[in-house]
Amino acid sequence: MTKIRISPGHRSITWDPSRSLMDQLLENGIYLDNACSGRGLCGKCRIRVVSGEGTPVTGEEEKLLSREELDSGIRLACMMEPVTDLELETVGGEKKGKVLTGGYIPEFQRAPLTRMMPLTVERQTVEQQTPFEDVLMEKTGAVRVDANALMGGSRAPGEYTAVIREGSVVDIVPGHQTKYYGAAVDIGTTTVVCSLVDMETGEILADASEINAQKTFGLDVLSRITYEMEHPEEGAGKLQRAIVESMNAMIGEVCRETGVRRESIREITVAANCTMLHLLLGIDARPVGTAPFAPVFTGSRNLLASDIGLKAGERAALYCLPSVSAYIGADIVAGAYVCDLQHRKGNVLFIDIGTNGEIVLASGGRLLSCSCAAGPALEGMNISCGMRAADGAIEDVVITADGEVERKVIGDEAPCGICGSGILTVTRELIRTGIVRKTGAFAKADAFDEEDPRRKLIEVEEDGKRSFRLLDGERSLRITQGDVRQVQLAKGAILSGFMALLNRAGIGMEDLDEVLIAGQFGAHLPADSLTGVGILPKGVEDRMRYVGNSSRTGAYMALLSGVCRRDMEELAHHMEYVELGATEGYERLFSDCLIFPGESGGRREHRNRRERRERRECRERRECSNLRGGGREGSEGSCEDRKESR
C-alpha cells in the first residue's frame, strides 16, 4: 500500500488507486484550491513533492506550471499520482481577506420569535396534582409544550426558564435565565460572515468571517454543482459538511471572543444564494446547475439547527431566507428588503456585483430581477495573474501621463497578483489611455509615437498577442488580451442585464433615481471604475450609493423579527424573475454592451467590419470560457450562461 504523508499537519493517508490524489486529499481535510473541479484547467491545486516519486509531468502541468515551479517539485494534485510513497507539502497558506461585515441597517421593530420566560413551579398538593406541563402553559401563555422540552433533567418544583417559540415551549432550562443569543449568517460562495447577536438588545457582539470551506470543491457555484454531479454518492454530503463545519467553527469563534455559551444560541438565520442554501441543507443542487434551472426550493425554510449538524442551543431554530429563483437567491431578497425596494418611490436599481451580477429594478410597483453571468473575473479569478483581495494583491492602478504605472497593494506587501478591484481599475486605465480600444483589443505598440510613454507599456507575448506590463522585476505581472476579454465579458453581461430590465420596465437610463450597489465586491469598487469600464453608464455615477453586505443585514433582521421574515417572504413572492436567456433580442443587446466606453465616452460607435469580427470572436471565447468555468462538457443545457452568484 502506497502511503502519502502531508505537511503541515503531518497527516498520513493510504493511496487508493481508483480515485484521484486531489479527491483523496480533499476527503482528508487537506484544503486545496480546485476551481476547475479536477480538470487540469485552472492550475490552482498545487502541491509540492518533498520526497518520493510521482507519475510523469503531464501536458496540462507543463502548460500551467512554470519551469521553476516544476523544478521545485510543484505539481497539480488533480494530475499527478504517486509511484512510490510520497511526502507532500501544501503550497501557500490561505491569506486572510478583507471582508465586509457591516453595512446599512434600516430601523425595524425587534420581535424575536424565540423568547425566554423565567418562572417558578410551585409544589402541588395531593388535592391539586397539576402536571408540570400545565403549570408551564398557564404561566407562559404557551399553547403547547414540545415533548422534547420535557425530556432530560429534573422536573421537580423550582425555578425554570421556558424557551418559547411561536406559542410552543421548545426547551426548559433550570434557573432564571433571560440572556440568549442568535447568529446571523451570510453564506457567500466565496466568503461566509457570521454575527453573534444579543437577542434581548439586538446588539451585534462579534463578527467572524471565513473563506467558504467549499472552495476546495470549486470556486464558483457551478464547479460545486459539477462536483456534486460527478460524485453522486457522497458529493452533496461533503459539500454540506464543509459549510456546516465552517459555520460551527465561526460560531465557536464568536462565542469564545465574547464569552457567550454556545448552548445559549437559540436562533440562527442564513441568507445566501440559492445554490448555497441547497448545499447547506443537503438538498440536491444539481437542478440549479442544469437547464431549465428549476431549483428544488425557493421558499424560506424552518428547521432545527441540529437537523443539519449545526451546534447551538438545544433545539435551536434555523431559518433560511427565501429566494426568488435559482439565480436570484435569498441574499438578493435580503438586499432588496434591507433597501426597502418594495416601498421606494421612483425607479431604483439594486445591483450586487460578484461572479454573477444580480440586478433588481424597482419601478412602478414592480420588482424586476435578473442574474447575469459576469464570470469570476471581477473577483480576480480567470485572470492570468489574478488573486482574491488578500495581502499582496494589487487593488488599484493608475497610469500616469508620463507612462508610469502606480499600484496600490493590499497590506503593503510586495505585490504578487491582482484582485478584482485591481483588474477593474487597470482595465479602466487601459481604456482611458487608449492602450486598449473600445472593441477590447490591445492597440499595437507602433500605433503610438516613438516618444509616447504608452508604447513601452505594451509587450508582445510569444504567441503574438499583446499584453500590458503591470509589473516588472522579480515577480513580473502582465495583463493579457485574454484578461481584458474576461473583464469585457463581465461588463457586457452586467450592462446588458441592466439594460434588459430597463427595457422590460419601459424606462430609460435617465429615468433612474438611484443605483444601489450591494455586496462584498461592489463596496471595493469606486464608482469611476464601474463607469470607467462601462459596467454602469457614466450618467448614473452621481446616483450611486453603497449599501454594504445587505445579505448579512437581512439575516440579522430576520433573526430579530418574525415580521421581517414574513415581509421578506412576501417580497420574494412579489419579485419577478426575468430569464435573460429567454428574453427576445438579448443576444444582440449583449453584443452591443460588450463595447468599452471610448476616450469619447459611451457614445454608440460606428461599427466597421473589424469591430464586428472582434465581437464575434469575443462571443465565441465567452462560450468557451463558460464551459471551462465549470460547465459539464457534453451534457445537455448544463451550466451555459451560468456562473456563481456572489
Place this chain on the structure above:
Amino acid sequence: MTKIRISPGHRSITWDPSRSLMDQLLENGIYLDNACSGRGLCGKCRIRVVSGEGTPVTGEEEKLLSREELDSGIRLACMMEPVTDLELETVGGEKKGKVLTGGYIPEFQRAPLTRMMPLTVERQTVEQQTPFEDVLMEKTGAVRVDANALMGGSRAPGEYTAVIREGSVVDIVPGHQTKYYGAAVDIGTTTVVCSLVDMETGEILADASEINAQKTFGLDVLSRITYEMEHPEEGAGKLQRAIVESMNAMIGEVCRETGVRRESIREITVAANCTMLHLLLGIDARPVGTAPFAPVFTGSRNLLASDIGLKAGERAALYCLPSVSAYIGADIVAGAYVCDLQHRKGNVLFIDIGTNGEIVLASGGRLLSCSCAAGPALEGMNISCGMRAADGAIEDVVITADGEVERKVIGDEAPCGICGSGILTVTRELIRTGIVRKTGAFAKADAFDEEDPRRKLIEVEEDGKRSFRLLDGERSLRITQGDVRQVQLAKGAILSGFMALLNRAGIGMEDLDEVLIAGQFGAHLPADSLTGVGILPKGVEDRMRYVGNSSRTGAYMALLSGVCRRDMEELAHHMEYVELGATEGYERLFSDCLIFPGESGGRREHRNRRERRERRECRERRECSNLRGGGREGSEGSCEDRKESR
C-alpha cells in the same frame, strides 16, 4: 481485577467493587427479576454460582432462599459480591406468557393523519422554472414542505410519492408507492403489545407481545421510579433504552413476519400508563412516584419516532395518547374511549384490574375515575409461590366436597407456582369452604371435625402460622396467611375505590347498569372469582362484560384516525380524577371493604373485638408491604399508597 463470567451467553464483565453485582449484571444486559430494587426483600434476583467464591450468605438470603437452593449455589445478585473470579448462571429462563392482544373494537371512521400521495414532477422550461417544492405543493394540496423532506436523494423530474401529514409534506420517496403501515403499541408495566397495521385498509397484519424489558429494574412502576431516583445520572436513560429497544425488536418481529419494510412504517401510537409514558419519552418520572403525585405531563404527545430512538420510516410520527393524572393513564383513557363511556346512557363502571386497579364510573354525564393500590398479588407477585401467567402456573383451583384439591395448570406442565387468576380462585375456594374466615384469618385445623376433609388441608408452619396445602410432593406449594392477606389488601383496595366512586356520584350498587372489565389480567378472571373473593359485589355478576385489551384498541384507533385522537384528548380533559387518599372517610371505607364475603354472602357482619384487631393488623401489614414493594424508605410522602398501574 475480578472477572465474572455469565452463562448462558458467556458474557464476561470486570467487577467494579463500588457497585452492586446486580447493577452490573443489569447494565450488561443480564436480565434478572428485581422486584424490590436490590433491597434483598423480594428474593427474585437469583443466580447460581457455578465456580468461584462469593461473600458469605447474608441474613436476607437465609430468609429468602431454601436450604436446597443455597446448597446448590443459588444466591441473590443484590446481596452477594465476588471474592474470587466467578462463573455464574442465570436461573430460570423467561417463559412465554399468555398475552391478550385482541378485544372489542368499536366501529369508527378511518382518517389517518399521514397519507401517501403519488405524483409526477414534469420537466420545467427555461421560461417556467417552477421549483420542485412548488410543484409538490400544487399537486398535493400541501401548504408546506418540510426542509427535511427535500434533503437527500435526487429531485430531478420524475415519479415520486409525497408523504403528507397534516398539510405538510414530511417525506418524499422515489416512485409511486401507496402502501404504508403503522404500529399501535400498548405498553403495560408487565407486558408490551405491538400491532402492525395496514394504514390503507386498517387491517391488523400481525401482533407481537413481550414482557416489558424494564422488569429487570423493578416489577411495578414504583420500583422503576425508585430505580430512577437511586440512579439519578443514568437511571432514566437505562429505563428508556430498555423499552425503546424492546419496541424496536417487536416492530422488527412483526415486519419480518409480514415481509413489510420497517421504512414504510409512518406512524406509531402508544397507549400506556402515565409512568410508562414518562419512562418511554425519557421524561423525569420521579414526580409520579412522590407525593403530591403531580406528573410532568398528562397531555397527548406528538413527536418524531426517531426523537427517542425508535426505528421506523423516515420522520415517522410518534403519538402518545393523553392521560388524566399520574395514576389514570392513557391506557385508561383509551379504554374509556373504546367503551364509549362518555356517551353511554345509565351508570357504567369500567375497571382495569392489575397491580393498580383503575376504575372509571360514567354517571349522569360525569366521568369519575380513581386508582387503587391493589398491589401485585393479583398478578401472582408478592405471593410466596407466585409467578406470572406462564407455563407451569396454576391458574384455577377447586376444593371438592371430599377435600380434594383440583388444579388447572397453564401449558399442562408440572405445576411450579400459582399465577394471579390461580391465587384469586384459591382464595375464593378457601373462603367458600371456610378454611379462611371473613376476616382473612385461617381457621384452626381443630375448628373442623376430625372427619372433616378440610382439616388435612391446613398446615401449621414453623412460625406457628397456618397455611393451605395447595400441592404436596416433589415441589410442594403452600398458600400462606401472608398470601391471603395480600389478596385481601387487593380486594379491599379495589372494592373501596369502586364504592368511593359510587358514593361520589350519589348512586348505589343497584343503580349500576353495566360493569366493563378491561385489561390483560381481568380477562383471565372468571366473574365468580371476582365476586367470590369480594373484589366486586356478588350483585353485579350478571352485568359484567369483558372488553379485552382496550388500551391497545385505543392506540389502534388513534393510529387510524385524527378524529379519535382529538376525541380522546377531549375525553381525558373531561374525566375527573378522585384521589382516594384525599377523600373523606376513605380509610374507614377501606377498612370495611377488607372483609371477605362469608359463607352467608357479602352481608355486613357483626364486628366483634377480634375482627377489629385483625383488621388493624392487616392495615399495618399493608403499610409495611407497600413500603417494601418499592417505596423509598424515609423519603417524604414517597410511594405510599402507590403501586403499579397495569
